[in-house]
Amino acid sequence: MSDGAVECRDVVVRYGDTTAVGGVSLTVPRGRVLALLGHNGAGKTSLLQVCEGFRRADGGCCRVLGLDPIADHDALMPRIGIMLQSGGVYPWATAGEILRLFASFSANPIAPDMLVERLGLHKVVRTRFRRLSGGEQQRLSLAIALVGRPELVFLDEPTAGMDTEARHTTWELIEELRADGVSVLLTTHLLDEAERLADDVVIMRSGVVAATGTPGELTAAAGIDLLEVRANAGLVPDASLAHLKLTETSPGEYAVAGALDTAAIAEVLAWFARAGAQVTAVNTRRRTLEDVYLSLTAGEKAGAKAGEKAKVTR
Numbered sequence: 001m002s003d004g005a006v007e008c009r010d011v012v013v014r015y016g017d018t019t020a021v022g023g024v025s026l027t028v029p030r031g032r033v034l035a036l037l038g039h040n041g042a043g044k045t046s047l048l049q050v051c052e053g054f055r056r057a058d059g060g061c062c063r064v065l066g067l068d069p070i071a072d073h074d075a076l077m078p079r080i081g082i083m084l085q086s087g088g089v090y091p092w093a094t095a096g097e098i099l100r101l102f103a104s105f106s107a108n109p110i111a112p113d114m115l116v117e118r119l120g121l122h123k124v125v126r127t128r129f130r131r132l133s134g135g136e137q138q139r140l141s142l143a144i145a146l147v148g149r150p151e152l153v154f155l156d157e158p159t160a161g162m163d164t165e166a167r168h169t170t171w172e173l174i175e176e177l178r179a180d181g182v183s184v185l186l187t188t189h190l191l192d193e194a195e196r197l198a199d200d201v202v203i204m205r206s207g208v209v210a211a212t213g214t215p216g217e218l219t220a221a222a223g224i225d226l227l228e229v230r231a232n233a234g235l236v237p238d239a240s241l242a243h244l245k246l247t248e249t250s251p252g253e254y255a256v257a258g259a260l261d262t263a264a265i266a267e268v269l270a271w272f273a274r275a276g277a278q279v280t281a282v283n284t285r286r287r288t289l290e291d292v293y294l295s296l297t298a299g300e301k302a303g304a305k306a307g308e309k310a311k312v313t314r
C-alpha cells in the first residue's frame, strides 16, 4: 500500500445476507479532500465506519494514517476527527460541556470558544444536546470533529440539515483544513459541495465504485457537453441527425448531449437552417459533476445487489 491518509483495498461489508460494500478500493492522499458520493444505501457510511474503526470489514483491508483502525484504535483516535451522521454524544450534556469534554481529550486542542464563535453556537452553548435543532447538532458535531486538531477528518454528510450560512462556514473550514495539510474524507449528497471542496471524487453505486477521478477528470472524461438551441417549436429532426440524438426538451427548446466537437455543432445548426427554422439562441455548456453523477447512477433502485457494477466508460 502507498502512503495515503486512508488506504482501502477490496473492502467488503455485509449485514447478514446484504452486501453493503462489495469490494471497494480507494485512497485519500495526504492533505487532500476526497468526496464519496452515492445514492441512499450505496454503502458510504458502512465504508466510513470501517475506516473509523467502528466496524470490522468482512473482507479486504484498510489502513488509516498507516495504522489498522481496529488493532491500533487507541493510537489512531487522537489523530483523527469524526463527524457522525447522528448520535455519539451524551444527550443531557450542554453543547459547551460536550465540546470542552472533547477538547480535554487532546493535548493541543483548538480553543472551544473559537469554534463556538466560528460555527455560530454561542447562543446555544448552555443548551442540552437533545434540545438543539438538527442544524445546531450538526454544527456541534463538526466542532467536536475539529477541536482536537486532527490530521485526518471523516465527515459523514457534514452540511446535511444546515442553513445556508452554516453550510458556507463549513465549506470555509474544510478549505482551511486542506490548506493546513489536513486530509478529509467526506460523504455528501450535494454535488455542488463535492465540486467546490473535493480534490478527488469516488462515486459509489450499489456497494461498488462506479467512477473515480478529480471533478475535472470526471466531467471531461465523460466527454459530455450540451448544445441547447432555441428555435420554432415542433421541428422533427430527420434521419441525417439520428446519430446526434437531437431532442425537443420543451416547445421550441432543443438539446443535444454527447461528445460534441465543432463539426457536430455545425451539423446541428446546418440542419436548423435546412429546416427553415428561425434560431434565436444557441448555448453550449460543459456538463457538471451533477450531470455526470446522474448519468452514472441513472436507474439505480433500492435493493440492487452490491457487485452489480455500473456500466461506466471513462
Ligand SMILES: Nc1ncnc2c1ncn2[C@@H]1O[C@H](COP(=O)(O)OP(=O)(O)OP(=O)(O)O)[C@@H](O)[C@H]1O
Binding pocket: 015, 018, 019, 020, 038, 039, 040, 041, 042, 043, 044, 045, 046, 047
Ligand atoms: N446495521 C445495519 N444492519 C443491516 N443493514 C444495514 C445496516 N446498516 C446499513 N445497512 C444497509 O446497508 C446498505 C448500505 O447502507 P449505508 O448506510 O452504508 O449507505 P449510505 O450510502 O451511507 O446511505 P445514505 O446516503 O442513505 O446515508 C443499505 O442497504 C442499508 O440498509
